[in-house]
Amino acid sequence: MTERALTPMLLLAQSTAASNSAIVTFAIYILGVLGLAWLSSRLLLKKQFLSEYFLGSRSLGVWAFALTFAATSASGGSFIGFPSLVYTHGWIVALWIGSYMVVPIFTMGLLGKRINQVARKTGAITIPDVLRDRFDSPVFGSLATALIVFFMSFNLIAQFKGGSVILQTLLADVPLFQQTSVFTAGLIKGMPFFGQANPGYLVCLIVFALVVVVYTAYGGFRAVVWTDVLQGLVMVGGVVIMLPLALWQIGGLDKATREMTSTTTPDKVEVRLEIPSPLDKAMVIPNRSWIVEPASESSPRRVFRTAELATVPAGSLAATRFVESKTDDPSRIPAIEITTDFQIERIQATPLDAPVRATVIKSTQHVFGADRKGVYVTGPGPEAGKADGFLPLSLAISFFFMWTFSGAGQPSNMVRLMAFKDSSTLRKAIFTVAIYYSLIYFPLVIIFCCARVLLPGWEAESDRIMPEMTKVLTHAINMPWLAGLLVAAPFAAVMSTMDSFLLMISSALVRDVYQRNINPEASEKTIKRLTYVVTVAVGAAAMLAAVSPPRFLQDIIVFTGSGLSTSFLAPVTLALYWPRFNKAGAISGMAAGFVTHIMLYAVGFLLYGEMRPIEPLNFHPFLIGFAMSLATSIGVALLTAPPPHELVRKFFYRTA
């Protein structure tokens, strides 16, 4: 793709109802985060460095522990991707996310008490520490470290890119951001490496990465936890405010569901847009413009919404795409066509400099659900590309297992379970997170079912539905500043995930690689310096990698998340609960999970030519990998000698 020179005039023309409130909120929020990092760095001076920097001295109370756990699990996907899914597929997403009802008790209660106790027994600071000590096996510790660094490095790059894209999406209509992007475009033009990047994306990446790396490196785990608390409160606050506003605006949930029942899926089209007579100057047709073809004797009224910025050059009749493609005809403008009767009647054309007529060149219907009423309020849900719908039965079962088991198997969650103060804290935190998730996930389904009715025609850019919905809801009550507060929720969600991953990689390199394998007798001063340097270096490397990120980004996030759980869940669970479990079983179980996961993806890559795993019997690859890991762990442990009695005694018997 080639992009024409970005001119301030065109960019400003694209902005609709722009407001700087998002950027002001973002700035206030960043100051708050940096302030918390400064406070936590003061504590670092008074405590044992490594335990404080990577584990908060195992002293987290209820609120800190509960909210850091909840906020780390809720990534940007919860506030951007998830609303987009509800909007695109309707009520069936309630089943897709349904297992979140049991996620808090499962992910915290299953391993929490034991992993915290075992880590205390030996003074373990990281998950590889726990595994190494539990089996007295440096080899196993190193294997766990290698897997964490391997998976998390990919994931960190993907999170940096994801965070920047979200920020870019949220700020797209803010004039200050648009002007900064234009300035950056001039600055990087012709520069090696940076010159190829999208300027707006680059601005967001640098801002995002700088803030996250600075506060994480400066304040360590406690800074991450405290900012997670702030971020967690922002997230739940955003949802709690949006829910009644959405219900009030739509006139009740019953009305939303009834209108969704009559809604049919829009068609993806390519249209030729023409004006009746040429103009003296170029005419801009902004992205997301409504184009209405009035009813005629031969055709009913038709309604389209453009999915790209287009312009009609001076003296010309036909519009062309602003972003040119080397292969496609520039006069074929991508759009969607609304097919729901009551929406076709209600929607008015966007006022433009001249009336625009649309001629459909190509039209593509949903593969599942086209022209079928009720498809948004039933399963398996409409799906543009798959014949068996969005959530066929086998996938519904898979996701129920995936969210719970995969969440429990994430090392970033496990390490938080090592940081709470006592078991009373764990009990109260499980309860707190259960209420917290209940206040977030099910209400989000309701809010974005309302959005489905309130804001038709966002299918082409459904990732923008969250900021758009906040704008509409706060405009209705004449409080635009509130929109800034609400869109801070996705910033918060992404940051709270990124900082944890950054610290995980840093702890793996400093503690597990350097201190435990290279120089166990390194002084605290050396370790301290190395920790700061490594955290900043990892962050900087990830940022540079994200300037030109690998393809298949979202797929990488899924690949690494499920790969970590597949490799860690079975060995860690058995290590904590089965005295007979031994080193051979643990190493082979972890290896089996990892290899199965890689194989499913490798075969998928060979078959489909993209980063997509094969799904035997339509089950998610996580389930297959986990089953293999569990079976191998148990089988190999039973076929080999029991563990040394001293180890079993140390971790399972009463102490004298």
Add this chain to the structure above:
Amino acid sequence: MKFPPAAKNRVATDDQYDPVFLHARREALFILGLFAACVTWSIFVCYNYGYLDPGEERAVIRTILGMPSWVFWGIAVPWVVVDIATVWFCFFFMVDDDLGEAHEGDDLAEQIEHMHEREEARHD
């Protein structure tokens, strides 16, 4: 498979096991049971009452509190029930155990000690 004789009679009785381990295991079994109940109920209700048959259209749908009835019975109700079960688990079932003092640096100290022992053995 022949196990080393020393290991054979080392199966501990419950009174020898660490009570934290026993409590945590009992709590983990409850959680697994709760998960199994959830997945069975939600999938059964949602699939049987919420899925379209091939070619079927539903122009009218029964709602409860504004949501499709299959969402109400299959997701909303179990969600509330699980929250109640979680309250019971946290405040009436889960035991407040003493998780012990953190032995900060013990594992590293032990590692350094072994390292020196090996070095001394090599010198000898």
